[in-house]
Amino acid sequence: QTVRIGNQGDALSMDPHSLNESLQLSVTGNVYEPLVTRGKELQLEPALATSWKQTSPNVWRFELRKGVTFHDGKPFTADDVLFSFARGSGDGSDMKSYTNDIKEVRKIDAHTVEFETKAPFPILPGVLSFFYIMSKQWSEENQATRPVDRRKGVENAASFRANGTGPFRLRERQPGVKSSFVRNGNYWGKIEGNVVNVEYTPIGNDSTRVAALLSGQVDVMEPVPVQDVARVNASGKAKVLQGPELRWIFLGMDQKRDELLNSSVKGKNPFKDKRVRQAFYQAIDINGIQKTVMRGAATPAALLVGPGINGFDPAMNTRLPYDTEAAKKLLAEAGYPNGFEVGMNCPNDRYVNDGAICQAVAANLARIGVKVNLQVETKGTYFPKVLKRDTSFYLLGWSPSTYDAHNVLNALIRCVDDKGSGQFNLGAYCNPKVDELTLKIQSETDQAKRNAMIKEAFTLHSNDVGHLPLHQQALAWGVANNVQLTQRADNQMPFRYISVR
Amino acid sequence: MIAFVRRWLDSDVGHSFRTSPTAMVAAAIAFVCLFCAVFAPWVAPHNPFDLATLELSNARLPPAWSEGGVSQFLLGTDDQGRDILSALIYGARISLAVGLASVVLSVVIGVAFGLLAGFLGGWVDAFLMRLCDVMLSFPAILVALLIAGVGRALFPDAHDSLAFGVLILSITLTGWVQYARTVRGSTMVERNKEYVQAARVTGVAPLRIMRRHVLPNVMGPVLVLATIQVATAIITEATLSFLGVGAPPTSPSLGTLIRVGNDYLFSGEWWITIFPGAMLVLIALSVNLLGDWLRDALNPRLR
């Protein structure tokens, strides 16, 4: 059984440590495995580790699975784990954020390892679910002991070839063109689906990708542009599998500068006034956006996290009402009865219909008198700009890589410092109380206490209207009628769930 | 004015115009497009740039005559609830403006360089022609892509006007080469003609000769080329928009409209892309036909 998959992008490399990006991890995750993985509902499941427990606040012990072999036939041992973590935290690795909190990995015996963290670290197993284990021997034999070293211009065998323990082996790879995978006959576990061969093709252009599905050139494709969902469903050849994605779209506002970069308001920053922020919030017709721009493929959100994320509480997830009049009033109270002019930055090829969302928002804001000078551009120029915080008003999407609310608090909400806190808090929202909580949450091991603190932090943030949450994006996979698969909310597509009739 | 038109219609070129139905139809279409574009605020039923009037609930309405259409939106609406007809008219305005502006700029640069190279010869010529070679080995789209990127980076807060500036500049940068080459060629022929030498014998300064004698006599082919280049520029702009570096979606050109509409080709909302596409083809075709006709009409050997 062969399944042909078309995707918007491609894994840039087969090296599991070279890039911390979800598509790359999704592809390499079929060949390599972590110690702990996530199941269909994102629950943690044993993978190369059969069990784990916290032996002291700072120490975790993992029992490794026995009898596992790499694709080249070599057995999997604790040495491979040690090697992989050394590799992943060394030069050229992009996985350091997963290993930063680990102080040391120790080998207890051939199938037991111990992790010592720098501070109490309650969510370590979850964090490790994207850290894949490589073979020490193979890497050494193939000069792949380090992730690619661009400085020296030295290529890395692991970029093109792969030797993991996963359910599929890499058979052939042409970067950006095609990658073929074949089922691993010696896999330690059970493979749910019946697929034997997988052909993975990147197809960047939306129309072409839809055409490929409709003309039967691919069996699975991802994502389906929202406007084509109906067409695919109506084609009789394929249907669209839709479901919520672990990605929240929101708007941020510069709350730090004393004068906005590009605005008609001089001498002060209107976004420092909560009333203005709230006016913006209430001016956005989120249901309209959901209905027309997203064609239903989105769930309006009141927080920057949602179901599936550790620490989320549905009770908090209520938006302020859409109310143009109230918004106008707030604006007038804040001293802008006639609105003002402000620049807005927006990518047009990063999130689902991102450009259109911004346009709709701009139209919404126009109704309360705010003139938005929208600048929509490709992600290539958008991100460098907003990351320098050269923006007053921007759109961003976030998917917490640890499936934990702390990640969001730390990256998006915490006050900005130069050590990486609030790194994506591009509008520099800052509430010291939230910061305090964030720090505590990081090392709190009591789950209930921790959740309460998360809730408190989010409440503070919501009351401040620190960001303008929009919605949770939806996944849309086009699947031919003869294919069955499981859609995971983190947009990972493990081949082992795919069956072909 | 009327007398002028009458005299023109009576001239050879005018006659060939009157006897060529294609030319007349093309001119009529071009004129209508130009008229609509220039007077867009008065001609268009809505103002698509006025965000406050957009209503998301009006999004993606089909043309008035088909089921579900609303007479208020003759050609339907796009995904933002913008009236397609108005967007078309404003889009044509932007496309034409970009096309004309970049062609005018290319002509100015190209003709100036061509004249200098052809008239002065020597190392000036060699240098300018190598420059042309360099420009030519950068295919137009590549240059435009790079320039657009640079422009955006240099003017990070670029609003629409600056985005257009970047667009025009990038089309100009590759466009001038053709004019420079053409003009250089004709200048080299022209400068050896006896009327130029007569002026030199009289003691007229070289720059003056270039401007007053040579320039008017090398403009013929430039004119024809320019006509056709307008169409090419409009298409290039559309292509750049397709690649995502063209006119901003808030003030869309025809190219941007097509690119946006492109996403709706499969979803059955054909009007979002077909109308701008048809408009673009209509403009480009009529301008091309005019250029074509002009080329033949101005070529005495074909008369």
Place this chain on the structure above:
Amino acid sequence: MLSQEGLPESQASLVRATDLAKTFDVSAPWLNRVLERQPRQLLRAVDGVSFDIPRGETLALVGESGCGKSTVARLLVGLYEPTRGGFEFDGQDAHAAFKTPGGRQLRRRIQMIFQDPYASLNPRWVVEDIIAEPLREHGIEIEPVALRARVDALLHSVGLSPHDRVKYPHQFSGGQRQRISIARALATQPEFLVCDEPTSALDVSVQAQVLNIMKDLQRERGLTYLFISHNLAVVRHVSDRVGVMYLGRLVELAPKHTLFDSPRHPYTRMLLDAIPKMHDTGKARTPVSGEVPNPLNPPSGCAFNPRCPHVNERCRNERPVLQTIGGVRVACHAVEEGRI
């Protein structure tokens, strides 16, 4: 010897060319020359030509295509810099003067009429502008009404009507265009007119009109002409003295009647023989044998030697110089030796 002979005339001479030479570098590009081991290629278009023209007279230059006639003309009006030698105009070193600001004055006094009546007028200018250009350029007349009057007068003097002022050149016949050219040349009231084949593109009937006008103007204004042509009949009609050129050199220079009645140089004789005789119809001419040699690689000795019936060893080796023999100036060993 040259100067001795020239002296008595020099007082009256308006134009005096001394050893005028123009060499064009037509070498292949440097790289080619290096790789293909080619020498520099120099084309001696004009190679040491001396003559003088008394005020009010016409000197004609004749010769085959490529012998350097036009180059001489262009040297005289300052379109080319001479490689060697120079020419004096009214006692003044002209080429030095052309370069000074005062040279404009000189440009006023020397004008040129070109061969092709179609190419010598800017097709996009109306006649009025064409004729007024030199007037404006030299600041002779700037005021519009007076300027217009001047243009009308000029048009009148070449037999055109003031109504033609607003027409474009293409609305005129060849002969009329040539008259416009003449009017333009006359605008600055020059003393010396260089005419490079002014009638060779014209029909005989039109040629007659143009030649007549030129003669009339000479009579009225005392103009001095350098008249270039390859039509000996025309030359005979207009000139006072005739210079015969061959491959960049003067081979014979003599008063018109002397030259036509008793040509000395074999090449001159050949040219005269080549003129079809109109009135004794059916009589074949004796065609000249051979072709014009390649100017890049001229024969050694006398350039004419490969085609000359009187050639001898000396002709092949030694280049004859122009010298006065029997009252005319001729460059030929055979004449010098009295062989012909």
Place this chain on the structure above:
Amino acid sequence: MSLLQVKNLVVEFPHRRGTLRALDDISFDIAPGEILGVVGESGAGKSLTGASIIGLLEPPGRVASGEILLEGRRIDNLPFDEMRKVRGRQIGAIFQDPLTSLNPLYSVGRQLIETITTHLPVNQSEARKRAIQLLRDTGIPAAEQRIDHFPHQFSGGMRQRVVIALALAAEPQLIVADEPTTALDVSIQAQIITLLKTICKDRGAAVMLITHDMGVIAETCDRVAVMYAGRIAEIGPVHEVINHPAHPYTAGLMACIPDMSVDRERLHQIDGAMPRLNAIPAGCAYNPRCDRVFDRCHAERPDLMPAGVTRAACWLHAGSSAAQILAQGVAA
């Protein structure tokens, strides 16, 4: 019998403001082996006459009426392919500019052989032999080598010899030579004219020599036709026309030519210019410039009528023969 007969040939150019008559009722004939000169001012219609005979009028020009007969066979209305066989085979042509008449991309040999094999039933090697012979006959030294050279490797005079060889390749009976020497040097002109003359004498071909150089006509031709504004003004033996012109235009033309044997302060000059085709005056086309014009010249158009030995289209010679009266009757 004459080789070529042109009867009342009219050539027209349809134009947006009516039709231009570029050749208006031209009649003449050429006997085998005869050299007929055609002179006239630029635009008089000389080239058009030649082009009509070889059937290469450029559209939109067309033969509107009249006939052209070659050896008694009408050739002006032949189908394209028939006419093609006449061209080159029976009527050869030579044009003014020898440089542009030859295709620069092919060797002269190829062009010669191509012409020969198109018309004559010979194979390649024979054709090549003939080609070499032709080049030799036209006075090209070392013909065996030069046959493989390209046109740009020949000098102007040599090129014109090649062109003549090409025109003669299939041994035509008539050669239309349109200003064959105008582009050449004075000294080369004589060579080419002599060559043309002797070659045609040797092969018995007739020549229609178009030129505006009276001198060339004088020494080469048997008869001469003087054209003016699309009409023949005078036609007759060359000696007569030159020495005793019957038409005032011919006389004027002769007087315009500077004469080597007499000194004149001013040349005789015909004022004005030949009328444009769209402004040909009624009656005799020459009437505005004629110094012997009288009423009839304005009113009626003269046909060719005997005037001494020649025939001239001038009312001055009217009534000198019965034929004229007849013609008058028709015209009236």
Place this chain on the structure above:
Amino acid sequence: MFAFILRRLAQAVVVMVSVTLIAFMLFQYVGDPVVFLLGQDATPEQIRELRVDLGLDQPFVVQFWHFLVNAVQGEFGLSLRQGAKVSRLIGERLPATLELALVAGVMALALGIPMGVYAALKRGSFTSQLFMTISLLGVSLPTFLIGILLILVFAVQLGWFPSFGRGDVVQLGWWSSGLLTAKGWLHITLPAITLAIFQLTLIMRLVRAEMLEVLRTDYIKFARARGLTNRAVHFGHALKNTLVPVMTITGLQLGGLIAFAIITETVFQWPGMGLLFIQAVTFADIPVMAAYLCLIALIFVVINLIVDLLYFAVDPRLRADKAGGH
């Protein structure tokens, strides 16, 4: 001729160095690759480090110099994005683009020349007018629209041709060819048509214009006067002379084909260099962009050199210095 080639090569080097220089100046602005190289959780420290490691903190002149020195040794470094040797990436993509351009070029020439000849010979006839007008559509429709419409009609609706990709390729040494399998031909058809349409129009119009020009020359008139058949005149004499100037423009156009391939490759997901470049642009992958531009300049220069050499072969006048002078 040797000197000529040498001079062209020298010029080519100048052109290419200038191209890369300009390209490098522009690269400063197209985006920041570091943002894409590190994931969202990277620390500022890491970002700074990477920037230094990649040499992106150095002035562009220095970066350019390093690039140049490496490029001369045929080494373009590693793709920032893919971590693979740029030379390898481009080498893998080159065959696809060249085959596409070749097929499209052949298509454009094979149709464009006959159509142009026809339009010139039958000037004014209905068919030729039709050709002229319809061909204008080719330059009035943006390439991407043509491509998408072709996909819509022929791939989705009719299902005759595949909508994307190259199909099966056969590996011939390092060259992968799609032209040896039936499937490969099916795959190349739509993209090649898309790419060819624009060129076809240009070539057709050029041939027509040149042919009309040539048909008016004296040697064509003289050839007719010699009684040559129409075939010999039109195809023996006129066509060959027409093709001499057409060659130059076609040479330039072939360069254009490769540039236009960017759009076509994007639309058809054709795994060629254009696609690589576009991806590189979005990710500011400077080594890939630089190498691509160099290669394009090189191809352009090579094509022009070939065209110039063809001139020597076709036009005897240019061989004058060798053969002439007898």
